[in-house]
Amino acid sequence: MNHAMATPTGNAAAKITRLPFLPLASSAVAKPRNSSRANFYKEVLESARDKFTRAISFQSKDKDISLAKALHYVAAEDEAYLAYNREIDAFALQNERSDTSSPHDAQGFEAVENMPMDGKNMNEWLVEIDAIAKEVEAELVSRDIGCHLAEVLEAVNKVLFETRGFKRSHVVVDSKCLYLHSVLSSGSASAILLSVIYIEVCRRLNLTIVGSRVGDEFLIWPPTGNPEELFKVTSGRSLFGIVNGKCVDDPRSKASDINSSSLLGLEIATNRDIIGIALANLIRFYWKRASKTNYGLMLTSPLRSAHRSEEKFSKDNCSEMPLLRPQELRLAIMASERLLILQPHSWALRRDYGMMLYYNREYEAAVQELSICMAFAPEEESEVLEPFVEKLHLMRLEKSWKSSLGQKGRLTVT
Template identity: 80%
Template sequence: MLCVSLPGLSNQQMTMMVAAGIGASSTAMAMKPVATCGRYYFDGRGGCWSDCGKGRRNYVVAEATRNASSALTEYSKKSRADFYKEVLEAARDKFTREISFQSKDKDISLAKALLYVAAEDEAFLAFNREMDAHSIQNERKDILSSEDAQEWGCVETMPMAGKNINEWLAELDAIAKEVEAELVPREIGCDLVEVLDAVNKVLFESRGFERLPVLVDSKCSYLHSVLSSGRASAILLSVIYIEVCRRLNLTIVGSRVGEDFLIWPPTGNPEELFKVTSGHSLFGVVNGKCVDDPRSRASDITSNSLLGLDIATNRDIIGIALANLIRLHWKRASRTNYGLMLTSPLRSFNKYDEKFNKNSGSNAPLLRRQELRLAIMASERLLILQPHNWALRRDYGMMLYYNREYEAAVQELSICMAFAPEDEAEVLEPFVEKLHLMRLETSWKSFGQKGRLTVP
């Protein structure tokens, strides 16, 4: 609080209280017109200035109110943007801790890790919206923000689709409770088939979850959106199934088969999962229509081949979900460049080919920057899980190249060359050399030279 005593009162002083959060410069601006008043006094009946120099009273009050409101709006906007930046860092840190290699794989919470992924991406999008709104407000002073300033204590309390992380975790608890209620009328000591049948009934009938064969919508790729809409990719629906069964003390395992991810309970008698009842096997009901689709490799799975599949760890499952995010956001980022792949510049490049010169620098394909940044963020998280995956690091470096972050791209692709097979390293080497030159050119332009460089 800032207290300012105003002279000129007959036998009393008037103290103005300036709200905290408004800078001293704003306060000075609001007070300046008061100093220009000639004779004025405080009437003591409701806090109104009277006789302030030929009608300047209304001007003083209106100007002070306007300046205070503007300063408060500026402060809240800045605070919101800063908050989302803090959430970006906190969500990444908590994700890293959750999947830390110091933790046992069985102790990793799939739901928490993927909700931290969603929180980071949501904070990134919200930060961009705040900056856009802030820019518009600077251009149009008469436009007020439609959203009031909000404050949240930590990343766990930031709302996503109407609920925060803790509430989405509670949603999984609620689904498990519904399954327990479904099992109550059944006989005590329900066997495995009965329990899975109850889970399927709650998820696919009561809740209406649906497995989508093609990944086209980002809402199907984030756990909170899937819990809200019921439309899910194969991997995220599997995550929900696994998390619900964990709450029922039932273990569910899974494995990637082609483009699908299949789940099943480890049992000494897998034949019971393939017994057909009501026209469907329990394995088919759990995994959707993919096991009945002759175009899918999952349709060839039998009770014998099921035992030969490699069981995915929790880290593997998180990695699959992140890889899907990379593919989705890259596809959306390059939508206007049909057929463009991350490795396209590598395939067409050689030391004697001028095509790269025509397609590099300022003439490089224009991509959607926001979607590209989301793909980069997903790659960074996946690299935490798989730091020695040379192909992943190559793709990450290529995304940095498309984003014109040439220095970072050189660094990542150079590291990639150390892990890549010899033939792949030979392809990368001339490309990295070219990136070095592009990085130097970019640094020269940053100094503000115009035209050709000259020697003094």
């Protein structure tokens, strides 16, 4: 057991890296019993994960990845998970109350792309982005102007922020700001999803927009060989300000410090990076929701406790763990799984994923993920992980032992 828990090196590390990196998406749900609708949503959930994985495949060129499609698959999986839970609850209620009407059969749609989300399916939401681009084209025609960069961007801003009423939510308190279809429906968006819509609309207008993370903001701009033109002030605003809105005028924001020189030093985000930022936002949001009654609870808190020799880490800590909201915790875990598909060798992401599994009392999976993490983590981080993983391994064995005793029933003497 000690050998299994030791920090792997050499051949041992190679063996660990061949372990499956992620559990199947179906692990997010329990096995349904007799609900055909629940079975249906379980299939949709699995299909959404599979299609997301293919959409961001590393065999594809980054420029060929559709931000809108990938993020719609993210939303479809989470929507299917929530719908699955609602069906299980309805089925349980039906069994408890004989007078409750039976849930009607699932609507017949054959693919995840056809599952309704906020009244439209995925293909219809993609068409919605097409419609926004056509409104921009109509705005340009009505102005009777040429396709100069500044005029095109002003037209995009007019349609998005005046006609359509999109607005950036600096403090996200509603999950609707974190899913692309909800943003298209409500108009309220996180900075990254507002940027995604901007990028997707401009792409349909044959205008390239790039972006980079700056502090808490995600800034976008059209690439140009003369970055100074982005910062020339005309009509009270610079072109950079027109694209990024009020955040560049806010002295509290790091975006206000960006100029033509520092812009060249920013690392351009790839499409995979942008999807990763959106997923990281989901993880933070749902973890905060899950741990709402435990203000300030951090994923890594148990690691530090286990590492301190003067503080005993009990095998029975599983019964003393803080109470977390299970549905929000599972949504955070699902977002973490998808982010690990994008960044499979990030030890920090794998550590956080393993800790979420621990909080969800999935000890066997947590041991596996944290052991893999130890193969990639810096030595000082691995030393912090090792005692926790050893204790967690004991907790897993104890849980398995108690489970096997429960299945065998009462012992008899012959």
